[in-house]
Amino acid sequence: MYGFNLTDQDLNKLTFRLKELCDVDYSNYAKSAFRISLNSFMQSHAIYSIDELIFRLAKDPLLAEFMIKDIAIEDSEAFRDTLVWKIIRFDIIKELYEKREEKLRIWIPGCTTGDELYSLCILLKENFFMDKVELMASSISEKYIELIKTGMFSIKKSEINQANYLRYKGKADFKNYYTVSGNKAHWDTSLIEQVRFLPARTLFKSPPENIQFIFFRNRMLYYNYHLQLQLLNTFYQCFSNDGFLILGAKETLSNFNMKAKYATVNENESVYKKIS
Amino acid sequence: MTNKAVIIGGSAGSFQVVIRILSQIPKSFPYPLFLCLHRLKHVREGFVEALSIKSNITILEPNDKDRIKPGIAYLAPSNYHLLIEPEFHFALSSGEPINHSRPSIDLSFASAAYAYRNNLTGIILSGANKDGALGLKAVADFEGTTIVQDPNDCQIRTMTESAIKTARVDHVLSTDQIIAFLAKMTG
DSSP: OTTTTSOHHHHHHHHHHHHHHHSOOOTTBOHHHHHHHHHHHHHHTTOOSHHHHHHHHHHOHHHHHHHHHHHTOOOOOTTOSHHHHHHIIIIIHHHHHHTOSSOEEEEEOOOSSSHHHHHHHHHHHHTTOGGGEEEEEOOSOHHHHHHHHHTEEETHHHHHHHHHHHHHTOSSOGGGGEEEETTEEEEOGGGGTTOEEOOTTHHHHOOOSSEEEEEETTOGGGBOHHHHHHHHHHHHHHEEEEEEEEEOTTOOGGGSOOTTTEEEEETTTTEEEEOO | OOSOEEEEEEOTTOHHHHHHHHHHSOTTOOSOEEEEEOOOTTOOSSHHHHHHTTOSSEEEOOOTTOBOOTTEEEEOOTTSEEEEETTTEEEEEOOOOBTTBSSOHHHHHHHHHHHHGGGEEEEEOOOSSOTTHHHHHHHHHTTOEEEEEOGGGOSSOHHHHHHHHHSOOSEEEOHHHHHHHHHHHHO
């Protein structure tokens, strides 16, 4: 039943074995969402118990990589939450750039679908900022990066992406940014030509330094309070003197004691600024 | 968890029913009330305000990791799944839609059933799809109390009929009887 039939002992056993088998620590993941995506992965691979799953993962490292990908699954859209994209376009990029001669360093630490990366690249390109930034992206799974590089996305998304872009009031004809063939759509991959992809799980291993803008929307949701707090401190260390942090609309710093570290720029859109 | 909670799921035709429930629920309702209602994906504002006009209790859209408090109605935000964690807090998810729905009634009900066990009451209202049927079954499997709005009382009966077919249902009630049930819980 959506993974809620799995016991806590099942999950603990799996988490313990996964640390040894696949280089990912799930012990601080939000439990309900972990159950749901784990259950969906097991169903799609016709695996009916945790013991069977552990047995198959131990035999097949490729299966483990697919599991890591599916546990992080999300459903996003290009230009989701229009207002936040307007804030980036009209406030953040300009404020950051006015004070700076060297390139702005931007990091998207949790790419999955590519919707946000392509949206950001469109925004930067339309506002002539592309050659003024160094844009870095990383993911929990190399599988997502491979997918993003192909530019492929579900044709069902194009209508909603288009509607979001119109609300955002972009400068171009959105249809120029992708092509359609059959039931697949492909982003124009030249949009991400300048993106530097960092190794998988960089976030937990060796996060980049001297960053001015971190874009991490709806990814904190996957973690428990303890790991969220740890990441907020990690980001604080990654920033140079000043820097903007954007979280998802329902991810708020108000549950954390962060007043000395981050000031609120926009509460509804979870836009924060490092206090230096 | 020892404390009780109530969860309501609804879709097309449930809005007026929820308004009536909220306008007649006792002001001193002593448990959290979770509302998982299908809603427009891109309209984030306005729903809480619309429900609040006549409501006897406070309505909030929780943020991720917010603590669950008694006497408050919590509305699932648009475009997120609302999950209830056993440690008395919410967890939102941007995971894939289930039955084409996000928020998914099934997921909210299943997570609440796991967290609250036999202390949960699940209520399915009018709607035009099958979301909620498996969620209500989870409530029954964890020995909670299951209620379905009488399909004859519903604007659209698909969702309630599907729940009745899928889950062990303790009570099939009209809107007035649901209101009376919640009043009785208040004691």
